[in-house]
Amino acid sequence: MPLGQRVGDKSDSRYCGVETEFDDDMPHVLASNVAGGFDFIVAPLMDPTYRPSLESSGGCGASVPPFAGSDLVLSPSQWSCHVVGKISSWIDLDSDDEGFRMDSEIVLKQEISWASHLSLQACLLPAPRGASCSNYARCVNEILQTLNNMQLWLRIPLQKLEDNPMDGSSDCLNVDSWEWWNEFRLLCEHHSQLSIALDILSSLPSGNSLGRWFGEPVKAAIVHTNTFLTNARGYPCLSKRHQKLMALFLNHSIQVVISGKPLHDIPVGSSEPTANHIDNNVEGIPRHPLRSYLDYVGYLYQKMEPLPEQERFELGYRDFLQSPLQPLMDNLEAQTYETFEKDTVKYLQYQRAVAKALLDRVPDEQVATSTVVLMVVGAGRGPLVRASLQAAEETGRKLKVYAVEKNPNAVVTLHSLVKLEGWENLVTVVSNDMRCWDAPERADILVSELLGSFGDNELSPECLDGAQRILKQDGISIPSMYTSFIQPVTASKLYNDVKSHKDLVHFETAYVVKLHSVARLAPSQPVFTFNHPNYSANKSNKRYKKLRFEIPSDTGSAIVHGFAGYFDATLYKDVHLGIEPSMATPNMFSWFAIFFPLRTPVCVRSGSPLEVHFWRCCGSTKVWYEWSVTSPYTLPIHNSNGRSYWVGL
Amino acid sequence: MPLGQRVGDKSDSRYCGVETEFDDDMPHVLASNVAGGFDFIVAPLMDPTYRPSLESSGGCGASVPPFAGSDLVLSPSQWSCHVVGKISSWIDLDSDDEGFRMDSEIVLKQEISWASHLSLQACLLPAPRGASCSNYARCVNEILQTLNNMQLWLRIPLQKLEDNPMDGSSDCLNVDSWEWWNEFRLLCEHHSQLSIALDILSSLPSGNSLGRWFGEPVKAAIVHTNTFLTNARGYPCLSKRHQKLMALFLNHSIQVVISGKPLHDIPVGSSEPTANHIDNNVEGIPRHPLRSYLDYVGYLYQKMEPLPEQERFELGYRDFLQSPLQPLMDNLEAQTYETFEKDTVKYLQYQRAVAKALLDRVPDEQVATSTVVLMVVGAGRGPLVRASLQAAEETGRKLKVYAVEKNPNAVVTLHSLVKLEGWENLVTVVSNDMRCWDAPERADILVSELLGSFGDNELSPECLDGAQRILKQDGISIPSMYTSFIQPVTASKLYNDVKSHKDLVHFETAYVVKLHSVARLAPSQPVFTFNHPNYSANKSNKRYKKLRFEIPSDTGSAIVHGFAGYFDATLYKDVHLGIEPSMATPNMFSWFAIFFPLRTPVCVRSGSPLEVHFWRCCGSTKVWYEWSVTSPYTLPIHNSNGRSYWVGL
Structure with missing residues (x-):
């Protein structure tokens, strides 16, 4: 059950999972958590007490690793859609104890091989333990070389723990946890199947430190129940900073996982009014003990501001690399003109600029006698011609426009536009390259839109230097600087x-x-x-x-x-x-x-x-x-x- | 005239050049220096007063850059064998003055283009000036992308100057000069045509600091006349540390260039007795003013110790990458056995080891009754069999040898060796892999030579683990550890x-x-x-x-x-x-x-x-x-x- 759809957000749905303990009865674990409203479980695959070196290799028959049931206990689609494999958290591949290291390596390989056999979408790797994680990284890197499509989520605490509640040891954690991730990922050469599951705890690092993670491949945020505060009605809620962070996670398609024991005692049969859901309890199924945490995350998602129109338009382009245009060498296509002409804000700015230039160029007392020569160089299909004429109308200045365009296809449209708008006496269409055109007179104002994302990268400097011959000595270029x-x-x-x-x-x-x-x-x-x-x-x-x-x-x-x-x-x-x-x-x-x-x-x-x-x-x-x-x-x-x-x- | 040949050194001859001033008359400059005993000149190609920005671009005809004569003034082979182009030393591509930077870039490109037209073997680039050399490196890198075979020698002072004699400015030189080189070469991505000419001055950095340069592509050492001391007879000589450094340069095929004005006043007609040459003066040609410096360098070269036999054998292999052998997977060839069997030192060590083991294994009182079973695993063509038998003879111990070899070609030779030496009663040849052989008895001593350059890299551990079955519980492995x-x-x-x-x-x-x-x-x-x-x-x-x-x-x-x-x-x-x-x-x-x-x-x-x-x-x-x-x-x-x-x- 996804967290719901936000208006205009057509990207991946947001899901919420739950971290579970080892249990032989995998069908029950999955069924009870799905019934409780969670989309997936992060579940251990192997009995955590198993150590390969302690097994008696009895005879020639290889021993069966103690996995939680055979692959048949769930259907293939249940395994792949609803289970993330949780690799045994006791493993330590950088332990000083060589035997323990060997056991860890064997178990890691066995579990990932099993998860991969089950076609799980991801496995959660336990966080590195000491200051160094080189051997752990090497082993994971070896696995990555031959892995199917499965993702490996490396668990990383967002903040170093002041006091590790798991085992009381905290002396090994005095490093920035990002450094663990960084060393790990560099050793694995930025492997695209290696990603991050962030452990969110009650204390958060600075905003700048947090910000780094949004450039990293974070796939999941594991929120511990002890991170939640308690609201006036006894329900779990998060601090303002945590709420902001959760909104960022949701905005970056990072899946949320609830972890830990329920720490909020919810009155039976009651339902938090802000959480917009139907309480499952009424159906006779016992309410999931972590349901109120899930409800709160759903509530945070649903209360997010709808995406503004521009961002909705841009959703499909997020982080998608495009080659820059080469408008000088290539002729743009109609579709490209069409898209860019819709940018009304841009042309309004041009109109404002031309209007100001016209007012400076022609004082009020000369309005009747002066005609300003304005050349649009790179006129395309005419949007700057229109903006210039509107500026003239707005300021009451007389204008003579040359629309210079090197793309013969766009010139066709320009001609028809001039006819359609009845601009024949105002606009002269010139089918030529501005760097070569032998103009009949010089311009007062040269208007162009030749800028690329990096300003000069579509060769505006070269084009405008080439066109400068046709500008009067005291003429104005719009733009004048970039x-x-x-x-x-x-x-x-x-x-x-x-x-x-x-x-x-x-x-x-x-x-x-x-x-x-x-x-x-x-x-x-x-x-x-x-x-x-x-x-x-x-x-x-x-x-x-x-x-x-x-x-x-x-x-x-x-x-x-x-x-x-x-x-x-x-x-x-x-x-x-x-x-x-x-x-x-x-x-x-x-x-x-x-x-x-x-x-x-x-x-x-x-x-x-x-x-x-x-x-x-x-x-x-x-x-x-x-x-x-x-x-x-x-x-x-x-x-x-x-x-x-x-x-x- | 090379500096002479050292006994056994068949690598590149050593040459000595001289740095000259700009002179229009290139044929005279070259002739006088070659007559003076130098092999090549490092000569400026362009008038150092030339600045492109100061040239009046008169009309449409491009101005002719003031090079030292046309390409016709020397023959192609003179240009390529005897002239290293010295790029104008005034250039500074990292100057804050943009105009000066532009001039520098133009001149650098003009001169290298000219040198390349002349097919010079190398050009000497002036040392970087400031703390940064990024723009200089970018420009050189651009040139390197399209350069013919010419080498570019970047001039680097070996020691930062305390007091720069050129222009009195020294404040810009408070960096380790190696850093200049390093930044330059990293920006140019280790381009193979970018190398180093080291300026040697009177003060030298520490031995460790100097040592770094012998892993770098140093092609020339420019020795300044003011680096030389004066010996008792008034002749130039070098300090002990400088002499040692020069010997290292010569041993690494680094060419020496003498630079600077003569600073030692040599009595006319006299000749330094230690310098082993015929004084040109007697022929009526005036003695070259820097001749005594050249003679001293020649003297240093000739007094170097002749190369020991082993190093002479290895000369052709210096810095030549070879793939390691795969003796387990592949069968070695006769030629390979031949080469390795000549290593008498190695087999003497084995003989000593076997002898000691025999003495430990068989006390004197048991000599008559005990026979030691020794297995050579990987016997090849028999050198370890011979060494073992010699050890037995030397110690008077009785030996029974099994020679186990998996290469059937080597086994042929082994059999014939046994027959030839009359070892039929002592040696059993076994054509098998030591990991599979079903031995008739177990060995007291297992002798092998399975080590690669990195010890275990030819899989000695795996082979010997496999052969361990055929060793007695208290048996000895030679080697016992690596x-x-x-x-x-x-x-x-x-x-x-x-x-x-x-x-x-x-x-x-x-x-x-x-x-x-x-x-x-x-x-x-x-x-x-x-x-x-x-x-x-x-x-x-x-x-x-x-x-x-x-x-x-x-x-x-x-x-x-x-x-x-x-x-x-x-x-x-x-x-x-x-x-x-x-x-x-x-x-x-x-x-x-x-x-x-x-x-x-x-x-x-x-x-x-x-x-x-x-x-x-x-x-x-x-x-x-x-x-x-x-x-x-x-x-x-x-x-x-x-x-x-x-x-x-």
């Missing part, structure tokens, strides 16, 4: 998608992507700035920028899979447009972020700086970026000579 | 050879190699130990070892390309055999070291530990190693499941 920004991110999903191609090219390519499961590790910083028109002596559009990021000390260490890139553009004076998170124009959907991957993810220790270099390089036929990291350690130059990724001129 | 060792090394040449295969498999393979151009960064540490016979309860030959190396603090930072592996074996009691450097058996040539590469070289900062994990894994048909590094940062597990490299059972 700057690119980057910030380091943890993005396991994106990294693994890039890696899956198994080649260098994909690691040296920038991608357009709707970032969702990423951790933004430091505020973004400006990279390259371009001004238009550009009358400076050095007209080169080559750039080199060295950046130094500091990851906040309360984050702890973090892994950097690459850089998220954005832009901000000044259209005219105070009218800006952009996607840099801290100052993004709201409700615009024309641009996702850009993502520059790193060939080797970089671990940045708390307090040590991340030094990054970005180059914009220009050749005779192409423009490309190169990038690298020189601190905390040095990576090779990425995309040398634009060998993997470039934008054609 | 241990593998590793140490971290800098080995650029080996790393690049592995990398040149462009696949994962070669990075996850261990190689047998005569290590020469490597820097051993820390003393070796023991890894796995095996004892024979092995009556312990846990008979597994799986092993796991975690090691922690500390690189001496006076080394500075260093790069680890992989691990050199060795073994030491106890044959019997105090008779040992091995290649671990600190206790290697002298004059043995049967084993080179083993080399475990790392997929990503690891930079270890001074004072931070290197944590390494080695596993010996056993499957039903193969044995393999896995290895990884977890500190200073974590690498993926190498050779997971033996996917790239394994030894067949």
Whole structure:
């Protein structure tokens, strides 16, 4: 029984599971928990008292491992849809005791082999125990090499325990638990079937420390009953910080698992009014002892704000890598124009910018006598022509528009638009490349929308430099300036998608992507700035920028899979447009972020700086970026000579 | 005129060059220096006053860069054999002045393009200037992507300058110069055409710091005249430490270049008696002003100790990667037996061990009545049979030998050896695998030579465990114990050879190699130990070892390309055999070291530990190693499941 649907959220349903004890009677365990409202159980597969080395190898017949029933006790679909295998938690593959280590390795392999035979979707691996987990990781890595589709969820406590309630030992836990995960995953080379189940306890680390996990492959959050507080009516509830965290988990499709004994004594027959469910008790089936915890999680899910329209539109694009457009080299398709033309916010900003420019250009006393020459360079199917004419109408300025477009297919639409709107006396359509067009007169205002997610990455600088000839000396370019920004991110999903191609090219390519499961590790910083028109002596559009990021000390260490890139553009004076998170124009959907991957993810220790270099390089036929990291350690130059990724001129 | 030949050194001849000033008259510069005894010149190619940005771009005709003459002034072979291009030393690609940076980039590209047009073998790049050299490295990396065969020698001062004599500025030089090289080379991804020219000055860093360079691709040592001292007769000479360093350079085929003004006033017509040459002055040609420095270098070369026979034999194998033998899976060839049988030292050690064992086994009073049963398991063509019989003769003990060999080709030779030597009554030849042979009696002594460079890597443990059935309970195994060792090394040449295969498999393979151009960064540490016979309860030959190396603090930072592996074996009691450097058996040539590469070289900062994990894994048909590094940062597990490299059972 999923937690319910939120308005507009068509992504995976949210499920809630429950952690159970070892029980020979698996059918009963499953049936009682499903009847109690849980979607799946996280159940031990093998008797926890079993130790291979204590078995007497009686004769030549191999002994039967004490699994909880044969594969026949549940149907295949019950095994695969409702059971997550819980690997024996006593195992310790980094124990100093070699015999114990050997036993642990045997049991781990037996249980995973059994789970895999049952086609379980996932197994929960116990948390590492000591400061080191190298041998555990090696063994899991060996298993991963030949595993079927099953996921392995490594259990990681979100916060190091002050006092371990399990066995009272806490001295081995004085490390940031993220470090366990990081060492484990690096040894296993970011294997895509290795993921995380976070143990949520009553104390939570800082927001920055928590934030790291949203760039990691967290599949489950195990919430212990002792994490819950008690509300005025005696029901379990969570602290505000825990509630916020749960909302984030639910928003990132992380499954919730309830664990532990019931610690809240619920009056029989009563039902928490905020929990929107029918009490099963009335049917005569005994109410599940953890039902009130499940109900509370369902309540949290259902009370989440519905997704705004823009986010609903973008749901299908989350963390999906796209190659950036090459609008200069390729002609865009009608579908692409169609999509981008719907971005009303963007064109309103352009209209505002043109209006302000017109007011500056033509004082009120010259309104009757002056006609402003405005050229839309890269007019596409006409949205900027429309925005400019609306600005003229709004300000009462006279306008003469040239609509310059190099894509002959878009020119067809432009002509028909002009006829349809009756703009024949106002608009001249020019079918030419702005860098070559021999204009009959010079423009007062040059309007363009050539910006990519990273600002200059669709070659706006080269195009506008080429068009500058047709602008009057004192003319205005809209946009007049734009700057690119980057910030380091943890993005396991994106990294693994890039890696899956198994080649260098994909690691040296920038991608357009709707970032969702990423951790933004430091505020973004400006990279390259371009001004238009550009009358400076050095007209080169080559750039080199060295950046130094500091990851906040309360984050702890973090892994950097690459850089998220954005832009901000000044259209005219105070009218800006952009996607840099801290100052993004709201409700615009024309641009996702850009993502520059790193060939080797970089671990940045708390307090040590991340030094990054970005180059914009220009050749005779192409423009490309190169990038690298020189601190905390040095990576090779990425995309040398634009060998993997470039934008054609 | 090479520096002369050393006895037995058939590797590259040693040449000596001279650094010159810019001169338009290249033919004269070359002729006078060659006449003066130098083999090549390191000469600027372009007028150092030239700055591209100061050139008036007069009209459409491109200006001609001020090179030292056209390509016609020297013959192609003169250019390529006698001229190293010296790139303008004023360039600074990491200058804060963008215009200067642009000029530097243009000139660097022009000069390398010109040098490449002339087919020069190498160009000397000026040393980086500031603390950072990222942009310089990016530009060189760009050039390297499309360069012909030319080498680029990056000039690096061996010691940071206390007081820079060039321009008086020294504040920018407070970094370990190795760090410059390291950042540069990492950014350029260990490009095989990027190498080093070391500037040798009067002060030298510590021996450990110097040692790092012998694992790096140093091609030239530029010795400044002010580095030389003055001997009693007024001639230049070098300090003892400098002499030792020069000998190391010469032993590593590093070319010497003399640089600077003559600072020693040599009496006209006189000739230093220790320098073994004919003074050119007598021919009427003026003596080269730097001739006495050249003579001194020649003198150092000629006075080097001749190479011992073993090293001469090994010359051709230096730093050449070989796949380890698979003697268990494959049958060795006659040629291989032939080579190894010549290792008299090894068989003498075996003879000593057998003799001691015989004396222990048979007290003097039982000599007449006791016959010792000795089995050579893996007898090959019989060298251990011979050594054992000699030990029996030497000790006067009676011996009955079984020679067990699985290679049927070697058995042919064994039979004929027995006949030839008249050993029919002493030796029984058994054509079988020691793991399967059904022996007619049990042995007192089991003798084997199954050890590889890393001890257990040719599966001696598995073979001897299999043969243990045929040993008496109180029997003796020779060897009785062996241990593998590793140490971290800098080995650029080996790393690049592995990398040149462009696949994962070669990075996850261990190689047998005569290590020469490597820097051993820390003393070796023991890894796995095996004892024979092995009556312990846990008979597994799986092993796991975690090691922690500390690189001496006076080394500075260093790069680890992989691990050199060795073994030491106890044959019997105090008779040992091995290649671990600190206790290697002298004059043995049967084993080179083993080399475990790392997929990503690891930079270890001074004072931070290197944590390494080695596993010996056993499957039903193969044995393999896995290895990884977890500190200073974590690498993926190498050779997971033996996917790239394994030894067949």
